[in-house]
Amino acid sequence: MKISILSLFPQMFEVFNHSIVGKARMNNYVDIEIINIRDFSNNKHNKVDDYPFGGGAGMLMSVEPIYNSICYARRNLDGRVIYLGPRGDTFNQNKAYELSDNNHLIFLCGHYEGIDERSYNFIDEEISLGDFILTGGEMAAIPIIDSIVRLLSGVINKNSLDNESFTNDLMDFPQYTRPREFMGIAVPNVLLSGNHKEIDKWRREESLKITRKYKRYLLKDK
Numbered sequence: 001m002k003i004s005i006l007s008l009f010p011q012m013f014e015v016f017n018h019s020i021v022g023k024a025r026m027n028n029y030v031d032i033e034i035i036n037i038r039d040f041s042n043n044k045h046n047k048v049d050d051y052p053f054g055g056g057a058g059m060l061m062s063v064e065p066i067y068n069s070i071c072y073a074r075r076n077l078d079g080r081v082i083y084l085g086p087r088g089d090t091f092n093q094n095k096a097y098e099l100s101d102n103n104h105l106i107f108l109c110g111h112y113e114g115i116d117e118r119s120y121n122f123i124d125e126e127i128s129l130g131d132f133i134l135t136g137g138e139m140a141a142i143p144i145i146d147s148i149v150r151l152l153s154g155v156i157n158k159n160s161l162d163n164e165s166f167t168n169d170l171m172d173f174p175q176y177t178r179p180r181e182f183m184g185i186a187v188p189n190v191l192l193s194g195n196h197k198e199i200d201k202w203r204r205e206e207s208l209k210i211t212r213k214y215k216r217y218l219l220k221d222k
């Protein structure tokens with residue numbers, strides 16, 4: 001998969017040199033290209049923002065550098081342009097799975113007061129991180145891209161993904177590691193029994209219990 005990120009603050013994506021995403025890049029499961037929108041300004045001072053017509057506080061990102069950087073991102077490979085913004089549907093795990101099935105995703109990060117409304121003519125979809133306002137789309141792009149990359153084939157062990165929270169509309173079951181007892185709190189006996197049929201049964205029941213308690217809306221027909 002290829003991921004292009006269009007941003008005025010490319011240095012914020014240093015985080016993608018580490019952990020799972022860093023390894024996925026190194027092993028060529030994903031090609032992440034970070035494009036500085038400022039490089040696509042036709043203005044002699046590389047200006048990418050301007051005052052809003054009609055007045056008002058703050059600056060707005062201009063449409064021309066946005067359009068030019070989208071064209072650049074698509075130069076070799078067409079791609080789905082996603083604007084990170086508060087109007088979009090709120091991101092979730094099902095959306096992460098859906099997006100992980102694309103060849104090329106292009107994430108446009110807004111900043112300041114946002115983007116000139118005409119930019120929407122060149123955007124396929126808007127995705128929100130939630131009903132709150134972030135300083136910039138970078139803050140939303142980072143967790144969204146992380147959640148997509150870890151679903152790409154080969155990046156993470158498939159068994160780990162199959163049991164993860166939200167997969168199959170269930171939350172993950174409780175897990176324990178050594179020591180067997182800590183401050184009088186013991187690991188459930190069943191997990192030490194070696195009986196895998198009983199362990200699977202216990203885990204399934206615990207998953208259901210936790211889902212019922214914390215995310216009841218996931219349990220449509222369970």
Ligand SMILES: C[S@@+](CC[C@H](N)C(=O)[O-])C[C@H]1O[C@@H](n2cnc3c(N)ncnc32)[C@H](O)[C@@H]1O
Pocket residue numbers: 084085086108109110111112113114115127128129130131132133134135136137138140
């Ligand atoms: C300060 S915000 C602009 C907010 C805009 N004036 C408004 O009130 O809707 C700057 C940028 O952050 C990003 N952003 C803000 N909230 C977001 C959210 N909930 N999800 C995803 N991106 C968000 C968008 O790219 C936006 O252009």
